Amino acid sequence: MVKNEEYWIWYSLTSVYPHVDEILVFDNGSDDATVEIVRNMRHIADKLTLVENFGGPSEQENREAMLEAARACGGTHLLFLDGDEVHVGDNLAFCRRLLEMHEHAPALHDPPHNHMIPLDHTPTEGILVKHIGFRPIHPGFAGLNTCRPHDHAQPDTDHGCYNYAIRISSLDGLHGNGLEWGQHGYLEHGDIYIQSSPHTLWLPRIWYYHFSWHPRSSKRGGDGSYGRDPQDLGSVPLHPHVYPPATLFRGDGPGNPMLDAWRMRPSDSRVPAVRS
Numbered sequence: 001m002v003k004n005e006e007y008w009i010w011y012s013l014t015s016v017y018p019h020v021d022e023i024l025v026f027d028n029g030s031d032d033a034t035v036e037i038v039r040n041m042r043h044i045a046d047k048l049t050l051v052e053n054f055g056g057p058s059e060q061e062n063r064e065a066m067l068e069a070a071r072a073c074g075g076t077h078l079l080f081l082d083g084d085e086v087h088v089g090d091n092l093a094f095c096r097r098l099l100e101m102h103e104h105a106p107a108l109h110d111p112p113h114n115h116m117i118p119l120d121h122t123p124t125e126g127i128l129v130k131h132i133g134f135r136p137i138h139p140g141f142a143g144l145n146t147c148r149p150h151d152h153a154q155p156d157t158d159h160g161c162y163n164y165a166i167r168i169s170s171l172d173g174l175h176g177n178g179l180e181w182g183q184h185g186y187l188e189h190g191d192i193y194i195q196s197s198p199h200t201l202w203l204p205r206i207w208y209y210h211f212s213w214h215p216r217s218s219k220r221g222g223d224g225s226y227g228r229d230p231q232d233l234g235s236v237p238l239h240p241h242v243y244p245p246a247t248l249f250r251g252d253g254p255g256n257p258m259l260d261a262w263r264m265r266p267s268d269s270r271v272p273a274v275r276s
Helices: 007-020 034-039 059-072 090-103 257-261
Strands: 023-024 048-051 078-080 085-087 131-137 143-147 165-170 186-187 200-210
Touching: 007 023, 007 085, 007 090, 007 143, 023 059, 034 048, 085 090, 090 131, 090 200, 165 186, 165 200
Parallel strands: 023 048, 131 200
Antiparallel strands: 078 165, 085 200, 131 165
16 A cells, blocks of 8 residues: 655566566555556556555555455465565565475465474474565665665564564465554464564565655655655665665666665666676
């Protein structure tokens, strides 16, 4: 579900397109160019469904409606996506392949039958992976080769929502916690929060770019505002293994004030040519 995400929505949807079967965009009353941009994304049109003027006053009801729409497509897993998140192709390809290789026939029990009895060598069913969490990188205002200092400050063992984010979840049993915006969360079977689930796999070296602290739309202030205001939280060099998503360097993208300010070029040497 998006609203007034004209600066990043093209890059967000383009980045996930090769790695998903369906893209569902629910526009929650944008009055900037978001809907026009999405309508004109012909390169992803074969997978794209745009629902305009979506949503009522209840965020919880909106979330349940989106989950039902995903199930109606026959999906088994959901990739949560904000309109200002841009993903790395290699990382999403790895996660999808992991889930495909992990699929059991017949399906594993939920929870699996793992007896955990000392000195008992009877095989267990093993690990059931239902959710995958990875690291958001929040680019610094100094450019895509930087991030906010906080992205370096927390250890890999901190699985809090600002150091990790679950971005892939099994649709089986997935539902909201019944609360509204600011207190919302997703639950699985047994009303277990997906962050607390033993079926969540945390991958410290998998990341995506989240532009939540940057301008997201030309609509600012008054009734046109949405989300938090841009904030410069500082800029430090990236982790050695992190590189920006190649989608940001595509020459056919619409651009935005931040990319223009960073003088982005498709041939930028920071992105290896083999990445896509």
